[in-house]
Amino acid sequence: MVRVVVGIKWVPNTQAVRFDPKTGTLIREGVPSIVNPHDLDAVELALKLRDRYGGEVIAISMAPPSAIKGLEHVLGMGVDRAILISDRVFAGADTLATSYVLANAIRRLGSFDLIIFGQETIDSSTAHIPAQVASWLDLPYVYYVEDVEELGGGRAVVRRRLEDRIEWYEIELPAVIATAMHSQQPRPVRLSYKLRAKTERRVEVWDNKVLGLDERCVGLRGSPTVVTKVTWMPEVPRKRQVFRGDPREAVKWLIEKLREEGVLPY
Amino acid sequence: MEMNQPSRFDAIVVGAGPAGATAALKLAEKGYKVLLLERGRGAGSKQVFGGRVYAELLRRVFGDLKDAPIHRWVKREALMLADGDRLVAVAYWTANSTSFTTYLGQLTSWIVERAVNAGAVFVDEVRVDRLLVRDGRVVGIEAGPDRVEADVVIDAEGVNRLLLERLGLVAKPKPAHVALGVKEVIRLSEKAVTERFGLEDGEGLAWVIVGSVTDYLPGGAFVYTNKDSVSVGLVLHLDAAVRGLRAHVHELVERLRLHPLLRRYWGDGDVVEYSAHLTIESPEFIPKSLVHDGLIVVGDAAGLLLSTGLTVRGVDYAVFSGFLAAEAVDCARKEGGFTRDVLSACYEQPLRRSAVYRDIVRRKRASKLMKDERLFRDAVRFAVKAASTIYELGEETPKLAEALEEAERAARLSKLSLALMLIRLVRGL
Ligand SMILES: Cc1cc2nc3c(=O)[nH]c(=O)nc-3n(C[C@H](O)[C@H](O)[C@H](O)COP(=O)(O)OP(=O)(O)OC[C@H]3O[C@@H](n4cnc5c(N)ncnc54)[C@H](O)[C@@H]3O)c2cc1C
Numbered sequence: 001m002v003r004v005v006v007g008i009k010w011v012p013n014t015q016a017v018r019f020d021p022k023t024g025t026l027i028r029e030g031v032p033s034i035v036n037p038h039d040l041d042a043v044e045l046a047l048k049l050r051d052r053y054g055g056e057v058i059a060i061s062m063a064p065p066s067a068i069k070g071l072e073h074v075l076g077m078g079v080d081r082a083i084l085i086s087d088r089v090f091a092g093a094d095t096l097a098t099s100y101v102l103a104n105a106i107r108r109l110g111s112f113d114l115i116i117f118g119q120e121t122i123d124s125s126t127a128h129i130p131a132q133v134a135s136w137l138d139l140p141y142v143y144y145v146e147d148v149e150e151l152g153g154g155r156a157v158v159r160r161r162l163e164d165r166i167e168w169y170e171i172e173l174p175a176v177i178a179t180a181m182h183s184q185q186p187r188p189v190r191l192s193y194k195l196r197a198k199t200e201r202r203v204e205v206w207d208n209k210v211l212g213l214d215e216r217c218v219g220l221r222g223s224p225t226v227v228t229k230v231t232w233m234p235e236v237p238r239k240r241q242v243f244r245g246d247p248r249e250a251v252k253w254l255i256e257k258l259r260e261e262g263v264l265p266y
Numbered sequence: 267m268e269m270n271q272p273s274r275f276d277a278i279v280v281g282a283g284p285a286g287a288t289a290a291l292k293l294a295e296k297g298y299k300v301l302l303l304e305r306g307r308g309a310g311s312k313q314v315f316g317g318r319v320y321a322e323l324l325r326r327v328f329g330d331l332k333d334a335p336i337h338r339w340v341k342r343e344a345l346m347l348a349d350g351d352r353l354v355a356v357a358y359w360t361a362n363s364t365s366f367t368t369y370l371g372q373l374t375s376w377i378v379e380r381a382v383n384a385g386a387v388f389v390d391e392v393r394v395d396r397l398l399v400r401d402g403r404v405v406g407i408e409a410g411p412d413r414v415e416a417d418v419v420i421d422a423e424g425v426n427r428l429l430l431e432r433l434g435l436v437a438k439p440k441p442a443h444v445a446l447g448v449k450e451v452i453r454l455s456e457k458a459v460t461e462r463f464g465l466e467d468g469e470g471l472a473w474v475i476v477g478s479v480t481d482y483l484p485g486g487a488f489v490y491t492n493k494d495s496v497s498v499g500l501v502l503h504l505d506a507a508v509r510g511l512r513a514h515v516h517e518l519v520e521r522l523r524l525h526p527l528l529r530r531y532w533g534d535g536d537v538v539e540y541s542a543h544l545t546i547e548s549p550e551f552i553p554k555s556l557v558h559d560g561l562i563v564v565g566d567a568a569g570l571l572l573s574t575g576l577t578v579r580g581v582d583y584a585v586f587s588g589f590l591a592a593e594a595v596d597c598a599r600k601e602g603g604f605t606r607d608v609l610s611a612c613y614e615q616p617l618r619r620s621a622v623y624r625d626i627v628r629r630k631r632a633s634k635l636m637k638d639e640r641l642f643r644d645a646v647r648f649a650v651k652a653a654s655t656i657y658e659l660g661e662e663t664p665k666l667a668e669a670l671e672e673a674e675r676a677a678r679l680s681k682l683s684l685a686l687m688l689i690r691l692v693r694g695l
Pocket of ligand 1: 282313314315316317319320370429544545564571
């Protein structure tokens with residue numbers, strides 16, 4: 001039996017977000033939010049472990065109430081229990097304040113074997129949260145994990161892939177891991193699970209009355225991060241050059257052009 | 267593996283388009299336990315339409331439309347006959363509007379939200395794979411490994427009737443009965459839309475353009491003004507497109523977007539959406555029977571769409587049929603069950619007696635005419651040539667009769683065939 005907690009972030013669908021080149025800001029208006037796609041790798045790995053060893057998968061997310069939709073999605077995939085941590089006092093949190101809330105919420109869940117996160121989020125890509133949660137809870141942490149190969153007796157063997165090598169770690173449980181992006185194929189939702197999510201096992205909502213955290217440590221007040229400056233990459237107009245003709249000639253032409261542009265060094 | 271007791275509902279609605287969402291809303295309001303299933307993410311993500319909805323039937327079903335996502339009330343219509351970079355426009359302006367523009371996804375979400383508030387269970391991201399049949403009657407649905415049962419299933423799956431096809435209740439669509447629609451949504455500011463098209467706040471327009479914009483093929487292009495965007499697209503009769511289309515349909519839309527006479531309205535806007543969908547082009551798409559034991563068919567799946575060439579009504583008809591289906595469930599329960607005969611008396615017959623249905627089948631002749639390729643090529647060329655002879659003057663000012671004669675020659679169209687076409691057109695429409 002395993003007990004796995006999965007962290008979920010509710011993010012604007014950045015593929016649908018457009019960029020306003022005049023102001024340098026994101027146009028988020030009207031853009032639907034989604035479950036951070038890389039978190040679905042984490043959900044899939046957790047479900048696989050549960051299918052293999054039995055037990056329970058609990059999804060947890062700190063987000064506004066609209067994230068219930070996202071948690072219903074992972075319940076639809078087969079997650080056993082979903083908790084939304086939502087309270088106005090948690091709003092405006094940086095990664096430190098967020099990880100503090102998550103770690104304390106996870107503590108409330110009692111004993112567990114693994115906490116699994118996705119590699120990073122598509123809207124900020126810091127990858128801070130898993131490391132910080134591991135620090136708050138004083139647990140070992142391995143990232144870029146492709147698979148959990150063995151699990152039992154208070155230990156697990158996890159495999160992670162780096163650019164030029166594969167590494168195996170034997171870690172003591174409980175532990176925190178972050179999955180490598182695209183390392184899993186998240187399963188589709190199932191009607192019966194989604195129905196259950198809508199009728200019996202609704203998403204639980206925890207506010208700060210439940211968690212009882214010091215308000216100085218959460219939300220905007222608990223966030224020491226200061227954004228002093230934002231710059232953005234200017235949009236580079238495309239050159240719109242087309243080569244028609246023999247593919248061999250095309251390759252030569254392309255290499256020539258890339259050299260001219262300084263993209264190829266020689 | 268799963269030992270779940272299969273859930274049971276009074277009614278299952280397949281497809282959260284305007285038809286299914288309305289049926290679910292009305293059933294939930296009557297206190298039925300209803301499940302609404304949609305394969306897309308959220309309501310309305312898989313639907314495509316041009317841009318305008320007639321309000322009368324919606325008011326009858328939903329009451330006043332105060333909080334509905336209405337973009338603009340259409341007060342200006344135009345039919346344009348385009349031949350290259352010349353076009354003839356016939357405009358209709360009014361202070362009184364009977365239709366509004368909107369995004370279909372927003373309208374559908376609005377209905378679904380009401381249905382959920384009324385107690386309907388809405389599950390998205392789940393595709394129904396087949397209708398569950400036992401002893402010749404529909405008793406529920408199958409989705410992946412799961413089955414859910416209900417007293418009655420309402421099929422609101424839209425024009426791609428895979429579920430009905432799989433059951434053998436309808437044949438695959440014939441190219442002659444359907445058309446391909448493609449559309450782009452171009453984002454502008456609200457002010458730009460209002461000013462450039464000569465509108466006032468909250469006012470909208472609808473254009474139909476035929477001729478060179480579809481390569482002279484049967485069908486037409488459309489333009490609708492939304493709140494802060496323009497929907498531009500075209501509909502091509504599938505059989506004609508298969509035979510005569512030289513370019514990719516997408517290229518036709520691009521050509522339309524960049525049309526020298528039209529691009530001034532939206533050329534600097536961002537294309538924020540591109541979509542394509544089948545639509546119904548003939549009353550022959552209507553299935554022989556709209557009910558079976560345990561099954562009611564509504565909306566596009568039931569072929570309830572009327573396209574006259576100048577106007578399209580699908581959404582309001584979908585809403586209307588969804589409403590009738592919910593009434594029928596009530597009626598059938600009182601009449602002793604969901605057999606084909608009872609459902610026929612409670613749904614199919616009232617529907618077939620309705621003005622909506624009669625209007626659709628009355629247009630059989632018109633829908634044949636709308637396939638007449640000469641109408642889209644020769645008649646357009648004739649009109650544009652006549653207009654250019656009348657308006658583009660050098661030293662001489664031709665008489666009207668001369669202009670018409672020259673146009674006849676240019677379009678290779680005799681007076682007789684022109685007159686015949688006109689008569690058929692008037693009678694058909
Ligand atoms: C280009 C174009 C322009 C149009 N312009 C107009 C217009 O201006 N005005 C107008 O009134 N009408 C217009 N129409 C027609 C109008 O869009 C349709 O008549 C209307 O959407 C029909 O509603 P419906 O609910 O029957 O089907 P749909 O709106 O097609 O909804 C069907 C729903 O069922 C879902 N579904 C299908 N199969 C399954 C399954 N197996 N499991 C789960 N879910 C499923 C689909 O995802 C979809 O959401 C246009 C159509 C096109 C293509």
